[in-house]
Amino acid sequence: MDEAAKNERKKRILELAHFIDSQPRTIMEFDEALVKKLLESVKVCEFFLEFRFKSGVTISIEK
Numbered sequence: 001m002d003e004a005a006k007n008e009r010k011k012r013i014l015e016l017a018h019f020i021d022s023q024p025r026t027i028m029e030f031d032e033a034l035v036k037k038l039l040e041s042v043k044v045c046e047f048f049l050e051f052r053f054k055s056g057v058t059i060s061i062e063k
Contacts, residue, residue: 013055 019037027034043050051059 009056013057016053016055 016038023031023034038053039051040054041050041052043052047063049061049063051061053059
């Protein structure tokens with residue numbers, strides 16, 4: 001990853017961290033605005049779910 005891409009990714013992560021910190025600590029119901037702000041995509045497969053965040057981080061969860 002080149003330096004410009006690293007800096008952009010760090011910037012996006014910091015922006016997301018700031019946004020998360022500004023949210024209420026306890027979320028009691030689905031928050032569509034929060035999902036739209038954080039997630040780029042959700043992939044549903046037979047054996048796993050894949051969450052791709054706007055920061056570039058991807059998390060897979062086995063069903």
